[in-house]
Amino acid sequence: MSTLSFDIAHLLAGGMLLVSFMMIYQTRLYALLNVFALHAVMLALSVAWQAVVQDAPHLYVTAAIALFFKAILIPGALHRIIQRMGIHRQVEQVVGTGATMLLGMGLVALSTVLMLKLTSGSDALAREDLAFALSIVLLGFLMMITRRNAVSQVVGFMSLENGLILAAAGAQGMPLVVEISVAFSVLVAFIVIGVFLFRIRERFDSVDVTVMDDFRGEKR
Amino acid sequence: MVNLVLGGALLLMMLGLASVVLAGRAGASKIVYGASALLSALVAVVGLVFLLSLAPSSTLILPIGLPWIGAHFRLDALAAFFVIVVGFGSAIISIYSIGYGRHEAEPWRVLPFYPSFIGAMLLVVIADDAFTFLLSWEVMSLLSWALVLAHHREQAVRSASLVYLIMAAMGTMALILAFGLLAGPVGGYDFDHMRSVAESPLLGAIVVILMLVGAGSKAGIVPLHVWLPQAHPAAPSQVSAMMSGIMTKVAIYGFIRVTFDLLGGAAWWMPEIVLAVGAVTAVMGVLYALMQHDLKRLLAYHTVENIGIIFIGLGLAMAFRHYDMNAAAALAMVAALFHILNHSVFKSLLFLGAGAVQNATGSRDMEEMGGLIHRMPVTSVVFLVGSIAISALPPFNGFVSEWLTFQAILLSPDLPDWGLRILTPGVGGMLALAAALAAACFVKVYGVVFLGRARSSQAKTAQEVDRWSLAAMAVLAVVCLLAGIFPGFVIDALSPVSHALVQSSMPVQTTDPWLTITPVASGRSSYNGLLVLLFIAGSASFAAWAIHRFASRGLRRAPAWDCGFVLDAPNTQYGAASFAQPIRRTFGTAVFRVVEHVSMPRPGSTAPAKFRVTMRDPVWDGFFVRIGGGVGWLADKANRLQFLTIRKYLSVVFTLLVLLLLVLTLWN
Numbered sequence: 027m028s029t030l031s032f033d034i035a036h037l038l039a040g041g042m043l044l045v046s047f048m049m050i051y052q053t054r055l056y057a058l059l060n061v062f063a064l065h066a067v068m069l070a071l072s073v074a075w076q077a078v079v080q081d082a083p084h085l086y087v088t089a090a091i092a093l094f095f096k097a098i099l100i101p102g103a104l105h106r107i108i109q110r111m112g113i114h115r116q117v118e119q120v121v122g123t124g125a126t127m128l129l130g131m132g133l134v135a136l137s138t139v140l141m142l143k144l145t146s147g148s149d150a151l152a153r154e155d156l157a158f159a160l161s162i163v164l165l166g167f168l169m170m171i172t173r174r175n176a177v178s179q180v181v182g183f184m185s186l187e188n189g190l191i192l193a194a195a196g197a198q199g200m201p202l203v204v205e206i207s208v209a210f211s212v213l214v215a216f217i218v219i220g221v222f223l224f225r226i227r228e229r230f231d232s233v234d235v236t237v238m239d240d241f242r243g244e245k246r
Numbered sequence: 247m248v249n250l251v252l253g254g255a256l257l258l259m260m261l262g263l264a265s266v267v268l269a270g271r272a273g274a275s276k277i278v279y280g281a282s283a284l285l286s287a288l289v290a291v292v293g294l295v296f297l298l299s300l301a302p303s304s305t306l307i308l309p310i311g312l313p314w315i316g317a318h319f320r321l322d323a324l325a326a327f328f329v330i331v332v333g334f335g336s337a338i339i340s341i342y343s344i345g346y347g348r349h350e351a352e353p354w355r356v357l358p359f360y361p362s363f364i365g366a367m368l369l370v371v372i373a374d375d376a377f378t379f380l381l382s383w384e385v386m387s388l389l390s391w392a393l394v395l396a397h398h399r400e401q402a403v404r405s406a407s408l409v410y411l412i413m414a415a416m417g418t419m420a421l422i423l424a425f426g427l428l429a430g431p432v433g434g435y436d437f438d439h440m441r442s443v444a445e446s447p448l449l450g451a452i453v454v455i456l457m458l459v460g461a462g463s464k465a466g467i468v469p470l471h472v473w474l475p476q477a478h479p480a481a482p483s484q485v486s487a488m489m490s491g492i493m494t495k496v497a498i499y500g501f502i503r504v505t506f507d508l509l510g511g512a513a514w515w516m517p518e519i520v521l522a523v524g525a526v527t528a529v530m531g532v533l534y535a536l537m538q539h540d541l542k543r544l545l546a547y548h549t550v551e552n553i554g555i556i557f558i559g560l561g562l563a564m565a566f567r568h569y570d571m572n573a574a575a576a577l578a579m580v581a582a583l584f585h586i587l588n589h590s591v592f593k594s595l596l597f598l599g600a601g602a603v604q605n606a607t608g609s610r611d612m613e614e615m616g617g618l619i620h621r622m623p624v625t626s627v628v629f630l631v632g633s634i635a636i637s638a639l640p641p642f643n644g645f646v647s648e649w650l651t652f653q654a655i656l657l658s659p660d661l662p663d664w665g666l667r668i669l670t671p672g673v674g675g676m677l678a679l680a681a682a683l684a685a686a687c688f689v690k691v692y693g694v695v696f697l698g699r700a701r702s703s704q705a706k707t708a709q710e711v712d713r714w715s716l717a718a719m720a721v722l723a724v725v726c727l728l729a730g731i732f733p734g735f736v737i738d739a740l741s742p743v744s745h746a747l748v749q750s751s752m753p754v755q756t757t758d759p760w761l762t763i764t765p766v767a768s769g770r771s772s773y774n775g776l777l778v779l780l781f782i783a784g785s786a787s788f789a790a791w792a793i794h795r796f797a798s799r800g801l802r803r804a805p806a807w808d809c810g811f812v813l814d815a816p817n818t819q820y821g822a823a824s825f826a827q828p829i830r831r832t833f834g835t836a837v838f839r840v841v842e843h844v845s846m847p848r849p850g851s852t853a854p855a856k857f858r859v860t861m862r863d864p865v866w867d868g869f870f871v872r873i874g875g876g877v878g879w880l881a882d883k884a885n886r887l888q889f890l891t892i893r894k895y896l897s898v899v900f901t902l903l904v905l906l907l908l909v910l911t912l913w914n
Contacts, residue, residue: 133904136904136907136908136911137907139911140907140910140911143911144910164903164904167896167900167903168900170896171893171896171897171900174893
């Protein structure tokens with residue numbers, strides 16, 4: 027593999043990681059959705075570049091799925107949900123931005139050290155890719171537990187899933203059917219979560235999940 | 247040959263199924279017990295023929311069980327010996343039950359489980375892969391649990407069976423871990439693979455400790471014995487005999503199979519642990535027994551003691567094998583195996599005798615018995631034989647195996663390891679103490695139960711038990727005597743077993759003149775059971791004649807109005823508690839924190855004076871109560887986990903994930 031293609035792959039995956047960090051400090055919901063769309067675009071680019079490098083045409087399909095569903099359809103749908111619920115003004119965060127960023131950096135360091143250590147036998151591209159992917163997964167998880175609003179938890183989950191796709195694209199020989207099924211399962215999850223959002227809201231007049239805790243009689 | 251044993255075991259299990267249908271009918275118990283006796287006896291004969299013919303081990307693989315593993319069965323010398331122990335003991339106990347089973351109020355609670363229990367024990371012994379072994383072991387545990395629960399309407403029985411169930415589950419878990427370690431990363435679960443792999447000393451030590459917990463808890467080593475004196479007496483008497491006499495031996499079989507056969511070798515300090523555990527078990531068991539006045543519970547504690555003696559033999563065999571002292575290892579191994587056989591015989595005999603006594607007097611409390619030698623002459627004779635045997639007195643079998651154990655202990659100065667050289671004489675001292683205390687305990691049992699005057703109206707009107715029961719007990723008593731007089735034959739029969747386990751056998755005994763046995767060398771020590779029997783018979787006859795001649799018929803002077811007795815009330819006799827008092831005061835205050843309370847009435851009051859003894863079980867209080875408290879505390883704390891918010895659950899998962907990743911990072 028030439029140095030240039032490696033550098034570009036590195037750049038795109040690193041870009042995704044950077045966007046993940048951007049998501050962590052977005053406190054406004056609309057901005058969060060925009061950043062998430064950017065995240066998905068970066069994923070599509072990254073996967074498409076892998077398709078070029080590995081000469082694997084089925085990865086173009088994966089990239090297209092990512093671009094269509096995650097960069098356009100899901101952010102658009104979430105946008106409409108927020109509009110209909112009228113919660114676009116809400117600002118919410120459980121842990122402060124600074125602390126979350128520090129935690130995120132720690133997670134990136136951990137996953138880099140771990141992945142570089144574990145995959146010492148494989149080629150450089152896959153190693154870097156896996157390290158980035160694990161970082162993105164952990165950051166998505168971190169986002170899910172540091173947010174209170176159900177919408178941003180959904181976004182965290184989606185970005186976590188983007189990290190998985192990135193890892194799958196980096197590993198050579200992953201069949202297309204697996205990727206498609208993963209993409210569709212995410213879509214189904216999105217629909218289910220969307221439905222749930224409305225049900226939660228109908229019942230509690232809010233999508234803030236702490237209200238559900240109050241409902242269970244465990245106000246904290 | 248293994249297919250015959252397997253067939254016998256499966257037939258016994260099917261008999262258990264059939265008796266579900268039969269159990270309600272009259273005469274069912276006779277059929278089921280009779281068929282069990284027949285099948286067990288046939289299986290025992292197969293084992294005996296196999297052992298004596300020195301046949302090569304016979305294997306069988308059935309395509310059932312885990313995929314790609316199947317069910318392996320194997321009959322080798324060790325398995326054959328235990329097939330004999332299980333088959334012979336079960337046959338005799340079943341014959342006893344033909345008569346005794348009539349007294350069972352609800353036979354359908356016992357009959358279906360009884361033959362299946364025998365079958366499961368046989369399967370454990372012939373199993374040749376970890377899965378079959380564990381499955382049979384678990385079936386054995388559960389069936390015996392169901393048998394313990396037969397009289398489930400009593401609260402004590404229910405709590406005993408609960409303790410038993412928990413201990414059995416814990417023991418099986420330890421066994422699973424041990425077999426997992428033996429199977430290694432490649433997962434070779436058949437015993438052949440485990441034999442071929444040599445484990446590192448540390449791994450071997452862990453396996454031995456897990457086996458001590460797993461098999462030892464079933465056998466009843468201190469401090470894992472707590473379930474045994476509760477569960478064994480709670481079952482019907484024939485089942486108590488089965489559990490104490492036979493199932494504990496199957497547990498020891500598991501220990502021997504793993505530590506001597508499957509395990510390549512263990513760390514050098516392992517024999518010391520086994521020896522120490524054995525010595526503590528022997529002494530603690532007999533001390534517990536001395537404090538007891540419940541006949542069956544006392545016998546159960548004596549099982550604990552004898553398991554300790556067997557483990558001392560096994561520990562010595564491990565030590566000698568570790569330092570390649572082959573002749574000594576064979577001696578220690580044969581001593582342990584001989585004691586296994588002996589204990590299964592005389593403990594079955596004693597439990598069956600206790601069952602007969604319980605049936606006749608309606609009680610297990612020794613303080614309500616007395617004078618039964620007049621009402622139950624045959625039972626009292628066979629019980630006396632069992633008592634002498636378990637007290638390790640010549641000319642019966644218990645003496646021979648304990649004497650062999652002592653001979654092995656006397657060889658310990660030749661060991662190169664200083665720790666063992668210092669420890670083993672101490673163990674010998676403990677063994678001697680246990681033997682002496684056991685003799686004291688059975689003087690108490692026999693004196694209180696069979697001698698003196700009846701302490702209750704039921705004891706006064708007790709009836710001798712039926713002929714089936716008497717015949718079974720008589721057979722066991724005769725075996726006790728024969729094995730004591732002709733130990734050379736037993737030792738020679740055991741030599742293939744010891745050869746398979748420690749790669750050496752004891753010198754052939756039956757070629758010695760006049761049936762003498764010489765375990766090491768003729769200049770060192772020898773024992774002749776026949777000679778001792780003749781001497782005892784002669785001197786006892788002479789003493790009896792002399793007493794009758796000079797004491798009974800002699801002229802005696804007594805106070806004029808007492809007729810020889812000061813007060814004619816049975817409770818003025820020496821009771822079980824009074825007999826045990828000196829020993830209770832000597833050992834009990836330190837071990838059991840015994841306190842004697844005497845409350846005297848005020849002068850002039852007509853209230854009776856009261857004497858009360860309180861004691862604490864150090865193992866139960868110091869070990870199990872604390873563990874129980876710890877589990878409760880932990881459950882209390884963990885209960886909060888049930889009421890977290892979704893975000894907190896996610897945080898817990900996330901933290902755990904990050905921690906695992908960290909461990910992975912630092913580990914490699």
